[in-house]
Amino acid sequence: MVRFRPWGATALAALSMTQHAASFNNPQNLPIWCGKIYSKDYPADDPGGQFQFPTPRSEPLLYLTIQPRYNIFLESDDSTSFIVNAPISHIFGSSYKNQSYDDPGSSTKNPFTTLDIEIYNEESGELLKSSSVPVNSTGNIIDFSLSSFKPLFEPYEVSIYGTSPDGQQSYTAKTHIYVLPSRSYGSAVKIDNLYGGLYVQNALNNWKGWYAIFPNGGYADGGYVSPANISFANLDTYASQGFNTINIVPDGGLPDQSYPVAELEQYWNRMDELNLFNLYDMRFAFQNTTRINEQVALWKNRTTLLGWYTADEPDGWEYNLNSTKLAYDQLKELDPYHPVSLVLNCQNFYYEEYSSGADIVFEDAYPVSINATYSIPWGVPCNLTYGDCGCDNCVGELTDVSNRLDDLQNYQANLRGQGSKPNWAVIQAFGEQEYWTSIPSPAEVENMMMLAVNHNAKGISYWIYPSTDEVNVGSGQLGQVFQTAPGIDFLFGANAIKALPTAGETLIDASAWIVGEKMMVGIASGQYVDSSSAISITLPESASSIDQVLYGDSGWTVSGNTLSKSGLKGLEVGIIVLNIGT
Ligand SMILES: *[C@@H]1O[C@H](CO)[C@@H](O)[C@H](O)[C@H]1NC(C)=O
Ligand SMILES: *[C@@H]1O[C@H](CO)[C@@H](O)[C@H](O)[C@H]1NC(C)=O
Ligand SMILES: *[C@@H]1O[C@H](CO)[C@@H](O)[C@H](O)[C@H]1NC(C)=O
Ligand SMILES: *[C@@H]1O[C@H](CO)[C@@H](O)[C@H](O)[C@H]1NC(C)=O
Ligand SMILES: *[C@@H]1O[C@H](CO)[C@@H](O)[C@H](O)[C@H]1NC(C)=O
Ligand SMILES: *[C@@H]1O[C@H](CO)[C@@H](O)[C@H](O)[C@H]1NC(C)=O
Ligand SMILES: *[C@@H]1O[C@H](CO)[C@@H](O)[C@H](O)[C@H]1NC(C)=O
Ligand SMILES: *[C@@H]1O[C@H](CO)[C@@H](O)[C@H](O)[C@H]1NC(C)=O
Numbered sequence: 180m181v182r183f184r185p186w187g188a189t190a191l192a193a194l195s196m197t198q199h200a201a202s203f204n205n206p207q208n209l210p211i212w213c214g215k216i217y218s219k220d221y222p223a224d225d226p227g228g229q230f231q232f233p234t235p236r237s238e239p240l241l242y243l244t245i246q247p248r249y250n251i252f253l254e255s256d257d258s259t260s261f262i263v264n265a266p267i268s269h270i271f272g273s274s275y276k277n278q279s280y281d282d283p284g285s286s287t288k289n290p291f292t293t294l295d296i297e298i299y300n301e302e303s304g305e306l307l308k309s310s311s312v313p314v315n316s317t318g319n320i321i322d323f324s325l326s327s328f329k330p331l332f333e334p335y336e337v338s339i340y341g342t343s344p345d346g347q348q349s350y351t352a353k354t355h356i357y358v359l360p361s362r363s364y365g366s367a368v369k370i371d372n373l374y375g376g377l378y379v380q381n382a383l384n385n386w387k388g389w390y391a392i393f394p395n396g397g398y399a400d401g402g403y404v405s406p407a408n409i410s411f412a413n414l415d416t417y418a419s420q421g422f423n424t425i426n427i428v429p430d431g432g433l434p435d436q437s438y439p440v441a442e443l444e445q446y447w448n449r450m451d452e453l454n455l456f457n458l459y460d461m462r463f464a465f466q467n468t469t470r471i472n473e474q475v476a477l478w479k480n481r482t483t484l485l486g487w488y489t490a491d492e493p494d495g496w497e498y499n500l501n502s503t504k505l506a507y508d509q510l511k512e513l514d515p516y517h518p519v520s521l522v523l524n525c526q527n528f529y530y531e532e533y534s535s536g537a538d539i540v541f542e543d544a545y546p547v548s549i550n551a552t553y554s555i556p557w558g559v560p561c562n563l564t565y566g567d568c569g570c571d572n573c574v575g576e577l578t579d580v581s582n583r584l585d586d587l588q589n590y591q592a593n594l595r596g597q598g599s600k601p602n603w604a605v606i607q608a609f610g611e612q613e614y615w616t617s618i619p620s621p622a623e624v625e626n627m628m629m630l631a632v633n634h635n636a637k638g639i640s641y642w643i644y645p646s647t648d649e650v651n652v653g654s655g656q657l658g659q660v661f662q663t664a665p666g667i668d669f670l671f672g673a674n675a676i677k678a679l680p681t682a683g684e685t686l687i688d689a690s691a692w693i694v695g696e697k698m699m700v701g702i703a704s705g706q707y708v709d710s711s712s713a714i715s716i717t718l719p720e721s722a723s724s725i726d727q728v729l730y731g732d733s734g735w736t737v738s739g740n741t742l743s744k745s746g747l748k749g750l751e752v753g754i755i756v757l758n759i760g761t
Pocket of ligand 8: 223560561562563564565
């Protein structure tokens with residue numbers, strides 16, 4: 180019986196051609212993945228859909244933006260703020276001249292270094308805040324009061340107006356904020372638009388305030404974690420391995436391609452007891468408005484609902500370009516309390532369109548034991564216009580994961596008027612399939628986890644649980660470091676300072692997070708063999724001492740802005756907290 184089938188992996192996607200349907204750029208239903216033909220029966224063709232980077236201009240622009248600190252507020256929240264950015268940009272914004280006159284007509288010219296701002300509730304016209312921010316600053320936190328907002332299920336429009344001190348240069352931007360009724364059941368999950376972290380309120384904290392959750396949990400084989408003959412054994416083991424979230428992959432074989440409802444209900448009761456959060460997977464439902472309505476009505480009150488997961492590799496399958504946004508809008512109408520997420524599989528295929536339907540965008544580059552240049556199952560080369568090698572436009576290194584995160588963040592930063600979106604990484608924990616000759620080792624999995632976090636992944640998932648026992652245990656253990664203090668305080672309290680300079684070995688990836696008087700450093704060595712070289716990492720600030728080693732070898736020493744160690748094990752991962760200053 181097809182209780183479960185791991186549909187998401189690209190292997191099955193590409194191999195089961197009957198799964199393909201004619202799509203917007205493939206009316207003839209040719210064998211295509213990420214817009215590229217992968218069968219030798221057809222010639223290469225430009226897939227299209229590449230991200231169009233705006234052309235930089237030579238003159239400086241001031242790019243004023245405003246976002247709510249969190250994607251939702253509740254009427255019960257006592258701390259509410261906006262994020263105001265006013266960087267000098269050469270891509271977006273309005274003309275900026277570094278001058279401001281004392282008086283109209285006066286010739287006394289001052290530099291224009293402070294932008295005066297006013298923020299309005301556009302529904303009521305009320306002035307929410309009058310303040311100022313430095314020109315060329317980002318991440319300004321501007322507090323405001325919710326008093327002029329009646330709790331509603333619809334978002335309010337908010338505008339910001341910025342002017343130079345002489346009023347001669349002006350700038351404006353808009354955003355939306357949700358001010359939702361407080362909860363006394365279910366869960367509410369909000370995204371920090373500044374650092375990308377998730378915060379929850381639910382039965383665990385009796386709907387008082389919010390607690391941070393760094394999601395670390397796999398897509399799970401439903402037949403394994405939630406078998407038809409009800410047994411909690413595997414689900415309990417899963418939770419005891421340290422995972423705090425799960426995405427049970429729906430059963431594509433059922434009539435509505437979702438879950439056996441009575442069974443899931445029992446498993447979800449267990450998840451509530453464990454406070455194990457479910458990312459509810461609607462991969463087979465999200466293009467059908469009836470299914471979305473039905474499934475949201477069934478589960479939206481669950482205290483361990485983390486969020487909605489819609490499209491699984493929509494860019495690979497070439498689902499309609501509007502499909503993710505249509506589902507997103509419907510979900511926000513039905514349930515504004517939870518974020519919407521999806522995973523993109525392609526490196527550069529209609530990012531703007533597909534990501535427009537998500538609050539959180541996952542990447543799932545699976546680089547381990549592939550042949551990145553020659554398609555093993557299809558016998559064709561892979562390049563920018565041809566072939567499917569199981570990891571789109573990859574080179575077959577672990578750093579394909581971190582490079583993909585950088586790509587997505589780069590696309591997002593180059594969309595006008597949009598803030599950042601959190602990214603999560605789906606780490607390869609499977610293999611012995613067509614494109615992937617072997618299952619990654621625990622060291623490879625942990626290295627990819629560290630690379631992901633170093634490149635600002637704010638959550639981690641795996642395809643697919645169960646993996647090998649060693650991978651299950653290792654990913655749960657390293658995940659604990661990200662999920663608990665002090666690790667989570669750095670990850671949710673700062674953005675990573677990426678690509679710290681290193682010496683002694685070429686393939687080290689290191690990032691730093693600075694919060695208060697402490698700095699966390701994450702290190703992933705890309706070399707498979709042990710090295711005995713003297714390793715050094717240049718820190719963004721000087722540190723006085725090692726506070727604690729959160730993961731890995733304890734042989735690190737710090738002096739000034741240099742973190743050093745003698746030798747690294749193959750694929751070594753380290754997480755160290757340092758005391759800043761002297
Ligand atoms: C504007 O001019 C002042 C004074 O020269 C300078 O300090 C400041 O950096 C300039 N700001 C920008 C954004 O060009
Ligand atoms: C604006 O700030 C950025 C980032 O701090 C800096 O690199 C750049 O030089 C600044 N630009 C001006 C004109 O001051
Ligand atoms: C459920 O079925 C599986 C597979 O047939 C079996 O291994 C397991 O022991 C059964 N569990 C219970 C609780 O009956
Ligand atoms: C949408 O889903 C409903 C409920 O599963 C089903 O009855 C209907 O046939 C689906 N519509 C399409 C177009 O697949
Ligand atoms: C969810 O909670 C709301 C508000 O209490 C209620 O109207 C609705 O019936 C509940 N739905 C389910 C499926 O429990
Ligand atoms: C979404 O796109 C499809 C394919 O282009 C089109 O047929 C459909 O009308 C669009 N739906 C909406 C609601 O715009
Ligand atoms: C990929 O396959 C090609 C063709 O069989 C072969 O020449 C090449 O060595 C393979 N590369 C890897 C990394 O296995
Ligand atoms: C990709 O490979 C195909 C088949 O060899 C070739 O026709 C095509 O020109 C290549 N594309 C690029 C961008 O190199």
